[in-house]
Amino acid sequence: MFKHLIKLIWNRRKKNSLFLAEIVVSFMVIFILSSFLIFYYQNYRKSLGFNYENVWVLRYSNPPELKEIDSLVRYYDQVRNVLKSAPQVKSYSFSGGNFPYSNSISNSNLDYKDKSFTGVNVYSIEGDYPKVMETELVAGRWFTAEDSLNKHKPILITKTLSQEMFGADNPIGKITGKAEKEAEIIGVINDIKSDGDYLPSGNSMFSQLKPGDVKWAGRILIRVSPDADAAFESNLYKLLSNTMKGSSIELSHLYDIRASRNRQTTTPMLIFAIIASFLVFNVSLGLFGVLWYNINQRKGEIGLRRAIGASAFAVNRQLVTEALILTTFSLLIGVFFAIQFPLLKVFDLKSSVYFIAIFISCIFIYLLVFICALYPGKQAAAIMPAMALHEE
Structure with missing residues (x-):
C-alpha cells in the first residue's frame, strides 16, 4: 500500500511542491520558537540563588564638595547610622x-x-550581603x-x-x-x-568592598521587613535625603526591577510567538485549501475506487496517509536544516534543547497536517461513485 501511495505522490510531485514548502517553513518556525521556549523553561525551573522579596535599592552619587577618602568614609558612616536606626531595615550592604x-x-x-x-x-559587595x-x-x-x-x-x-x-x-x-x-x-x-x-x-x-571603595560603589541594597509600607518608604527617603545632602538619591524595589528585566527577555519572544501563530494559522488554511483542491481534482479516481468496492473509511485513510507521508518527506528536509543549529552553534544553546525542539516540532506538524487532512478526507469518502463517474 505504501509503495502505491508513494508512487501516487511522485506522479503528483509538481502539485505537491507547494505543500512541501509550506510544511518545511512551518517546521522551521516552530522549531526556532520551541528551542527558545524550552531554553527559557529550563532556566525558569532553576533556583534563583537569592531572595529578591523585600529588597530595596538605593542609588546615590557622591557629594561634589567631598573629595577626600576620609571625608567620604565619615559621610557614609552617617548613612549607615541612619539605616541601622530605621526600625524596619533588617540589613544592608553597599554594592557596586x-x-x-x-x-x-x-x-x-x-x-x-x-x-x-x-x-x-x-559583584563588589560588603560582608552583610548574604543577609540582604x-x-x-x-x-x-x-x-x-x-x-x-x-x-x-x-x-x-x-x-x-x-x-x-x-x-x-x-x-x-x-x-x-x-x-x-x-x-x-x-x-x-x-x-x-x-x-x-x-x-x-x-x-x-x-x-x-573596602571602606574607601564606597566612593564609587553607587548602590546600597537594603532588606526591609515584610510590613514595610509606602509610609515607611517615604520616611526613609526623607531621612536619607536629609543625611545625604548634596547627593542625588533614588529608591527603588528589586521586585519591580526584576519584573522589568523579565519583560525585556519575554517581550521579543512573545512578539515572535504571535507572528509564528499567525503564520501557522495561515499555513493551516493553506494546507486545508491544497488538500481540498487536490480532492476536487481527483473525484474521478475516488469515484472509481468507490465503484470497485473501496469503503468510505479506506478512501479517507488513503488521503490522510498520503498527506502524512508527504509531511514525512517535508520533515526530513526540515530536520536536516535543524540539525545544523547545534553543529554550527546557532544561538549558542545546548544540543539537548535543539533535539527536544525537533521532536516537539515534528509532533506538532504531524498533528497539524492530520487535522487539516481529516475533514477533506471525510468529504472525499462521502463522494458517490455514480456522481463522480458521471462528472468524468
Whole structure:
C-alpha cells in the first residue's frame, strides 16, 4: 500500500511542491520558537540563588564638595547610622553597580594554572550581603573585616564556576590570577540568576568592598521587613535625603526591577510567538485549501475506487496517509536544516534543547497536517461513485 501511495505522490510531485514548502517553513518556525521556549523553561525551573522579596535599592552619587577618602568614609558612616536606626531595615550592604537584575555589566577574567575563564560576572559587595540577598553558602565562609588586610584579595565564586575550574577538588584556599591580580578563594555559593528568571546564571565571583571603595560603589541594597509600607518608604527617603545632602538619591524595589528585566527577555519572544501563530494559522488554511483542491481534482479516481468496492473509511485513510507521508518527506528536509543549529552553534544553546525542539516540532506538524487532512478526507469518502463517474 505504501509503495502505491508513494508512487501516487511522485506522479503528483509538481502539485505537491507547494505543500512541501509550506510544511518545511512551518517546521522551521516552530522549531526556532520551541528551542527558545524550552531554553527559557529550563532556566525558569532553576533556583534563583537569592531572595529578591523585600529588597530595596538605593542609588546615590557622591557629594561634589567631598573629595577626600576620609571625608567620604565619615559621610557614609552617617548613612549607615541612619539605616541601622530605621526600625524596619533588617540589613544592608553597599554594592557596586552590578547587582541582580541591574542590567549593568562588570566582567573579568579568572585564571587558574593553565585554565582561563573569560566573562566572569563580578559583584563588589560588603560582608552583610548574604543577609540582604539571602544567598546560600555551599562551602567556605563570607568576607570579614580582617580580609582587607590579607596578602591575597579574597573572593567567593559560584558553584558551577567552582566545578568548571576545580572539578571535584576543594576550591577553598586556591590562589587564582597572576602577579598583582592574585586572589584567594574563601567561599563558594549557589549559582545566581542575575539576568532574570529565564536566562542562565553564568559564572560569577564576589569581591569585597573596602571602606574607601564606597566612593564609587553607587548602590546600597537594603532588606526591609515584610510590613514595610509606602509610609515607611517615604520616611526613609526623607531621612536619607536629609543625611545625604548634596547627593542625588533614588529608591527603588528589586521586585519591580526584576519584573522589568523579565519583560525585556519575554517581550521579543512573545512578539515572535504571535507572528509564528499567525503564520501557522495561515499555513493551516493553506494546507486545508491544497488538500481540498487536490480532492476536487481527483473525484474521478475516488469515484472509481468507490465503484470497485473501496469503503468510505479506506478512501479517507488513503488521503490522510498520503498527506502524512508527504509531511514525512517535508520533515526530513526540515530536520536536516535543524540539525545544523547545534553543529554550527546557532544561538549558542545546548544540543539537548535543539533535539527536544525537533521532536516537539515534528509532533506538532504531524498533528497539524492530520487535522487539516481529516475533514477533506471525510468529504472525499462521502463522494458517490455514480456522481463522480458521471462528472468524468
